[in-house]
Amino acid sequence: MSETRSKNLPPWEALVMVxxxxxxxxxxxxxxxxxxxxxxxxxxVVWQPLCSSSFPSLSNLKISYPSVPYHRLYATGLAAFKxxxxxxxxxxxxxxxxxxxxQLSTKGVPVFTIAEAASKMNNNQVFKFDVDVKHGSFKGIKxxxxxxxxxxxxxxxxxxxxxMMDWQGKLSCRAVEGWFSEELPCAGCCSSEVGSxxxxxxxxxxxxxKVSVGILRVVDWxxxxxxxxxxxxxxxxxxxxxxxx
Numbered sequence: 355m356s357e358t359r360s361k362n363l364p365p366w367e368a369l370v371m372v373x374x375x376x377x378x379x380x381x382x383x384x385x386x387x388x389x390x391x392x393x394x395x396x397x398x399v400v401w402q403p404l405c406s407s408s409f410p411s412l413s414n415l416k417i418s419y420p421s422v423p424y425h426r427l428y429a430t431g432l433a434a435f436k437x438x439x440x441x442x443x444x445x446x447x448x449x450x451x452x453x454x455x456x457q458l459s460t461k462g463v464p465v466f467t468i469a470e471a472a473s474k475m476n477n478n479q480v481f482k483f484d485v486d487v488k489h490g491s492f493k494g495i496k497x498x499x500x501x502x503x504x505x506x507x508x509x510x511x512x513x514x515x516x517x518m519m520d521w522q523g524k525l526s527c528r529a530v531e532g533w534f535s536e537e538l539p540c541a542g543c544c545s546s547e548v549g550s551x552x553x554x555x556x557x558x559x560x561x562x563x564k565v566s567v568g569i570l571r572v573v574d575w576x577x578x579x580x581x582x583x584x585x586x587x588x589x590x591x592x593x594x595x596x597x598x599x
Contacts, residue, residue: 369394378404378428401425408432445584446592449473453508454483456565458532458558460501468565472507480576481583482568487558500524503534505556505567509591516590518554518567532558535570541589552578552586 373381373395385395394400401424406413409431416422449472456468466487475483505519521534534556541550551573557566568577569586578586 370397370400373397373400378432381425396423396425398424401428404428405431409435442581442585445581445588447584447588449580449584451510452587452591453510454485454567455504455506455508456485456556456567457504458501458565471510477580479580480568480578481580482555482566482577484564484566487563487565501532503532503556503558505554507587507591514591516587519556521556532556537572538569538586541586550586 369391373384376384376395381395381400385392402413402416405424405428409428412427412431413424415427416424452472454468454470454472454475456466458465468485468487470485472483475485477483500522501524502522503519504517504521507516507518509515518538519534519536521536535553537553538550551571553570553572555566555568555570555577558564569583570577
């Protein structure tokens with residue numbers, strides 16, 4: 355029985371020749387057929403061109419570490435590629451569950467205080483929200499005026515609160531509008547010594563009729579998407595899930 359089966363198996367050289375025409379997924383499946391197939395489908399001569407074309411930097415490691423087979427280098431490179439390009443999960447935090455509170459004061463006197471649901475504020479599919487300001491007889495902001503601006507994000511029900519900005523200082527006398535920004539801390543359990551790469555952004559026109567708040571990327575000074583903004587905020591407003599990972 356075993357002699358008949360061995361006669362029906364293709365010769366070793368044929369397996370290697372066929373292996374050159376298979377893609378990595380087919381090679382992995384073929385290596386599960388038998389021990390001899392696994393040996394044939396794992397040869398360096400088969401995997402070297404695949405590794406060199408897909409992950410040339412890893413392929414060059416063979417010079418320093420000749421004992422590491424090419425199929426192992428390819429598998430390592432593929433795993434790293436998948437981790438890097440893994441699509442982010444949907445945010446657990448909803449735009450309907452957060453409220454923005456914004457306060458501007460000058461010379462210690464409040465100019466306005468806003469408490470508005472984020473879902474009711476104007477946005478353009480990015481994490482930038484505009485709201486009209488209602489105040490009394492305030493005549494507007496003057497240059498070189500001492501000001502304090504605070505922007506908090508509150509989880510509905512006041513279950514949690516995160517301070518996006520707490521700025522105090524003077525505006526330039528040449529300012530056309532009040533533009534305030536502060537770097538945000540890293541999300542989650544990351545070290546505070548590493549920058550987050552994003553800033554809280556707040557603009558208010560000099561007549562104090564409209565306020566805009568958002569999150570900007572430092573690398574290109576563009577507003578992050580709503581989902582990216584929610585993913586960031588959920589680290590501070592919702593229970594951390596890092597321990598379960």
